[in-house]
Amino acid sequence: MLTQRILVVDDDPLIRRQLQDLYNERNYEVDAAACAEDALELLQAGEYALGVFDLKIPGTDGISLTKQVREHWPDLAVVIITGYASIRGAVEAIRQGADDYITKPFEREEILLATAKILEKRKLLDEIDYLRSQLSDRYSFANMVSRNPQMHEMFSMLESLSQNDATVMIHGESGTGKELAARAIHFQGRRKASRFVAINCAAFPDSLLEAELFGYERGAFTGAVADRIGKIELSTGGTLFLDEIESISLPMQLKLLRVLEQREIEKLGGNRVVKVNMRVIAASNRNLQEMVASGEMREDFFYRINVVPIEIPPLRDRIEDVPLLVHEMLKNNPLSRERGISRLSNKALQALMGYWWPGNIRELGNVIERSILRTSGQVIKDVDLPGNANMQASPAMAKSRDYELPLKEYLKRVERDYLSAVLRRNRGGVSATAKHALIDAATLHRKMKAHGLKREDFRTPAGGAAS
Numbered sequence: 251m252l253t254q255r256i257l258v259v260d261d262d263p264l265i266r267r268q269l270q271d272l273y274n275e276r277n278y279e280v281d282a283a284a285c286a287e288d289a290l291e292l293l294q295a296g297e298y299a300l301g302v303f304d305l306k307i308p309g310t311d312g313i314s315l316t317k318q319v320r321e322h323w324p325d326l327a328v329v330i331i332t333g334y335a336s337i338r339g340a341v342e343a344i345r346q347g348a349d350d351y352i353t354k355p356f357e358r359e360e361i362l363l364a365t366a367k368i369l370e371k372r373k374l375l376d377e378i379d380y381l382r383s384q385l386s387d388r389y390s391f392a393n394m395v396s397r398n399p400q401m402h403e404m405f406s407m408l409e410s411l412s413q414n415d416a417t418v419m420i421h422g423e424s425g426t427g428k429e430l431a432a433r434a435i436h437f438q439g440r441r442k443a444s445r446f447v448a449i450n451c452a453a454f455p456d457s458l459l460e461a462e463l464f465g466y467e468r469g470a471f472t473g474a475v476a477d478r479i480g481k482i483e484l485s486t487g488g489t490l491f492l493d494e495i496e497s498i499s500l501p502m503q504l505k506l507l508r509v510l511e512q513r514e515i516e517k518l519g520g521n522r523v524v525k526v527n528m529r530v531i532a533a534s535n536r537n538l539q540e541m542v543a544s545g546e547m548r549e550d551f552f553y554r555i556n557v558v559p560i561e562i563p564p565l566r567d568r569i570e571d572v573p574l575l576v577h578e579m580l581k582n583n584p585l586s587r588e589r590g591i592s593r594l595s596n597k598a599l600q601a602l603m604g605y606w607w608p609g610n611i612r613e614l615g616n617v618i619e620r621s622i623l624r625t626s627g628q629v630i631k632d633v634d635l636p637g638n639a640n641m642q643a644s645p646a647m648a649k650s651r652d653y654e655l656p657l658k659e660y661l662k663r664v665e666r667d668y669l670s671a672v673l674r675r676n677r678g679g680v681s682a683t684a685k686h687a688l689i690d691a692a693t694l695h696r697k698m699k700a701h702g703l704k705r706e707d708f709r710t711p712a713g714g715a716a717s
């Protein structure tokens with residue numbers, strides 16, 4: 251938790267007393283020192299959020315104290331108190347890293363306001379720092395990163411699934427990370443020493459798919475010149491990943507159903523039955539229930555495969571992940587590392603966050619790769635982005651359009667929609683929302699007030715605020 255302790259340094263006992271009383275009244279913790287030496291001692295021992303220094307103190311002055319503080323306690327906020335006559339000294343102190351100054355004699359409200367303002371700013375910075383430090387474990391699972399609450403729930407789900415053998419059905423649009431999720435389950439779990447065998451069911455016509463999955467014995471059909479072990483058998487002890495399961499024909503579904511139920515296979519052209527023991531994870535970008543309804547999928551097969559369904563949200567529904575993903579991509583790309591490209595301009599980032607990403611993370615990866623090639627400096631600018639990412643509006647946005655409104659009212663509604671959505675996603679977190687929107691927290695507060703949005707209303711995922 252953030253300390254709200256304040257250190258007052260002034261040689262004038264009256265002012266020390268006055269400030270201490272004032273701060274105590276407002277429930278801040280206060281320590282006081284009469285000279286720089288004592289101040290440094292206190293700073294070493296305790297954790298302070300703010301130092302209030304008189305410009306003229308014995309031993310040294312407020313400016314050199316500020317300088318020392320900046321070197322050793324870079325996170326401490328500093329306010330300088332100065333007589334009206336020595337404003338220039340205060341300006342110098344600010345140049346040395348003080349956050350603000352107040353002239354004597356001061357008004358109570360003036361100093362309280364300055365204090366509150368600075369501490370609030372510190373708190374925001376602390377929060378950002380904290381989030382950054384949590385990045386490695388809280389924002390990622392296996393090779394997946396995200397700052398979206400729904401994704402975090404999915405990470406926990408993947409983690410617990412890795413500890414058992416349940417059949418998992420991963421659903422998500424193309425490029426959302428279905429295979430990555432499947433690998434996460436396998437490689438975090440106890441089967442990780444055995445194989446992860448992936449097969450793209452859409453890549454083979456039925457007859458070949460059967461041979462791929464079940465294997466065959468020599469002479470099973472023309473061209474079967476040697477025994478071949480199938481993917482199912484290969485995955486024994488490990489995980490079988492059935493990608494694009496929606497493309498499996500009805501007869502093949504029946505064959506797979508038997509494998510899932512009996513955990514044994516019969517090779518083509520063979521008369522041997524082989525026991526298999528693999529974990530099955532399937533992936534699809536179609537709604538399988540609809541396929542059952544339309545007769546494209548056997549109901550019994552659906553229930554066998556859909557034991558634990560997992561939904562990966564599309565990138566447009568977690569657009570706050572874009573900066574994080576881009577950061578990862580730049581970090582992992584050899585060319586951007588070599589050229590020292592570590593970030594995007596705000597404008598470029600905004601363009602990426604305004605796009606609807608039909609190809610999801612895979613598409614984002616392609617865009618970043620192409621942008622790296624087009625970038626001459628160390629920052630990727632909006633002009634470096636290939637065409638698709640510069641497209642602005644998304645079809646999702648088009649739904650709520652009402653062109654009968656006056657422009658001003660229309661824009662107001664869009665802004666309110668936007669803020670509600672982002673606040674909800676961040677569970678009412680103002681600093682996260684401000685960061686996402688690339689506006690400062692004060693502006694966000696003002697806008698929230700104007701739209702009647704309260705952060706408390708967004709604390710729970712099903713927040714009560716109307717959007």
Ligand SMILES: Nc1ncnc2c1ncn2[C@@H]1O[C@H](COP(=O)(O)OP(=O)(O)OP(=O)(O)O)[C@@H](O)[C@H]1O
Pocket residue numbers: 393394395396422423424425426427428429430431535575578611612615
């Ligand atoms: N959360 C994530 N963090 C980092 N990288 C990700 C994340 N999700 C996906 N990726 C990357 O995006 C790309 C697409 O992921 P993946 O192949 O798992 O998606 P998919 O859903 O299987 O796609 P498709 O439907 O096209 O097969 C991969 O390069 C993967 O590493």
Ligand SMILES: [Mg+2]
Pocket residue numbers: 428429493
């Ligand atoms: Mg895939």
